[in-house]
Amino acid sequence: MTGIVDSHFHIWRQKDLPWLNGPMVPRIFGPYEPIRRDYPITEYLGDLQGSGVEKAVYVQTNWARDDYENEVDWVSATAKEFGWPHAIVAYANMSVPDVRPQLDRLKLYPLVRGVRMQLHWHPVEEYRFAPDAQQVIDPSVRANIARLKDYGFSFDLQLFPAQMRDGARVVAENPETDFILTHCGMLVDRQAETVSAWQEGLRQFSGMTNFHAKLSGLGTFVHRNDADLIGFIVDRAADILGSDHLMFGSNFPIEKLWTDYPTIIETYRKATERRDPAAQQNMLRDTAMRVYRPM
Numbered sequence: 001m002t003g004i005v006d007s008h009f010h011i012w013r014q015k016d017l018p019w020l021n022g023p024m025v026p027r028i029f030g031p032y033e034p035i036r037r038d039y040p041i042t043e044y045l046g047d048l049q050g051s052g053v054e055k056a057v058y059v060q061t062n063w064a065r066d067d068y069e070n071e072v073d074w075v076s077a078t079a080k081e082f083g084w085p086h087a088i089v090a091y092a093n094m095s096v097p098d099v100r101p102q103l104d105r106l107k108l109y110p111l112v113r114g115v116r117m118q119l120h121w122h123p124v125e126e127y128r129f130a131p132d133a134q135q136v137i138d139p140s141v142r143a144n145i146a147r148l149k150d151y152g153f154s155f156d157l158q159l160f161p162a163q164m165r166d167g168a169r170v171v172a173e174n175p176e177t178d179f180i181l182t183h184c185g186m187l188v189d190r191q192a193e194t195v196s197a198w199q200e201g202l203r204q205f206s207g208m209t210n211f212h213a214k215l216s217g218l219g220t221f222v223h224r225n226d227a228d229l230i231g232f233i234v235d236r237a238a239d240i241l242g243s244d245h246l247m248f249g250s251n252f253p254i255e256k257l258w259t260d261y262p263t264i265i266e267t268y269r270k271a272t273e274r275r276d277p278a279a280q281q282n283m284l285r286d287t288a289m290r291v292y293r294p295m
Contacts, residue, residue, distance in 0.1 A: 002281070003054030004265065005288040008182070008216040008249025009085070010061045011041050011078065016071070018064060026126035029254050030223045039253045041082050047252060047261040055294040056084055057249075059156065060091040060116055068092060069105045076109050086294030087113045089156050092144075095135070099144035103151050113292045114154030114178070117141075120186065122160050127188070129158070137166045146174055154178035154291060160186055161194075164201030171211050178210050178291050183217035183251070184237050190229070202240045212291055213237060215268065215283060216249025225259035227267050234271040234283070243279035247288040 014020045019027070020036050044056075063071045068091045075088055092102045092115040106112045119141070121133040135141060136159060148155055157179045159167045164185065171179045187198045205211040215237070218230050237246055248268050255264060272280040288294070 002285060004052050004248065004284045005292075005294065006048070006053050006056040006250045006252075007180075007247045007288040007292060008059050008214050009044060009056050009252045010039065010059060010254070011044055011075070011085075012039050012061050013074075014038055016063050016067065016074075017061060019062060028127050029220050029257065032254075032257060034257060035253050041078050041084055044252060045082070045084060047256070048250075048265075051261055051265045053265070055086040055289070057087045057089060057113070057288065057292050057294060058085040059089040059249075062118075063091070065091070065093055068102060072106060072109050072112060076111055079111055085111070087111055087292045089114050089116050089154075089292075091115065092117060094141045094144040095138065096144070097140055100147055103147065103153065106153075107151055111295065112153070113294075114156060114180070115148070116156035116158065116182070118158045118182075119163070120158045120160050121163065122188075124188075127160075133163055134166065136163055136170060142170060142173070145170060145177070149174065149176040154180060156180050156182055158182035158186075159201075160188075161197045161201030164204045168204035168208070168211075171205060171208050175210055178212065180247075180291060181205070181211070181213040183220060184213045184215055184233055184246075186217070186220065187229075187233060188221050190232070199236060199240065202237060206240055211241075212245045212247060212287060213241060214247055214249040217251040217254065219255055219258055220251075223258055225255070225263055225267055227270065230267050231271040231274070234268075235274065238275060238279065238283070243275060243282040244287055246283045247291065248284050249288075 072090045088111045094117045118129040119136045121128045121130040
């Protein structure tokens with residue numbers, strides 16, 4: 001096994017993040033007081049020391065919308081100074097009439113590989129981010145996603161299972177654009193009905209060559225590093241999508257609320273060991289290298 005690629009991590013300065021300032025509000029990952037502070041690249045590098053991770057992809061952290069370029073500029077400067085991260089997924093507001101002025105600015109930064117705007121909606125209020133479940137097929141959003149191919153940008157797609165049929169429609173409409181499902185579709189619990197809906201959601205994307213999913217954030221709803229749950233998700237996602245459509249992501253420092261980086265890595269290593277060496281290589285390195293092309 002060659003080095004691992006972390007396809008989903010964050011660094012941040014608390015002052016830039018509205019959701020880390022002001023009064024505590026309910027979040028999808030539970031109480032977050034321990035991470036209401038700066039999480040610099042130096043701490044991240046310390047966290048992953050000795051883990052075998054050789055490259056990492058930074059994913060936007062919801063700065064104020066108008067600061068989307070400032071975020072990328074800061075992360076790019078960090079990469080220039082420290083050599084990490086090796087690729088960036090930036091924010092772009094896909095709900096505006098024409099996102100191209102934003103994409104034109106992002107294209108100036110060599111590390112930007114794609115964009116994310118969180119479109120997930122759930123009946124449980126603290127789980128939702130989008131204003132409604134149909135935002136993924138809003139005409140403006142669909143039109144702007146269709147423009148990504150002209151920039152060579154991917155789109156990080158964050159949805160719950162009930163939205164995946166609509167999500168698959170968008171993926172099918174844009175065969176030249178890579179889509180990456182955040183947190184492998186966010187399985188909320190292990191109840192039979194929930195698992196069935198999640199698996200059926202993933203099946204909507206089966207066979208789509210431009211679709212991939214991140215094995216990341218799998219502690220989001222249980223608030224712990226659950227080896228059995230991670231193995232369960234890895235096995236079923238690999239069966240449905242194929243290992244060449246899956247990639248590991250640490251989701252640090254969110255997962256730092258309940259575990260440490262070496263434990264995360266060891267848990268995913270064991271979960272992927274159930275597959276052959278080529279499949280392990282896909283999930284821990286090759287898919288992320290191919291899709292995000294980290295420098």
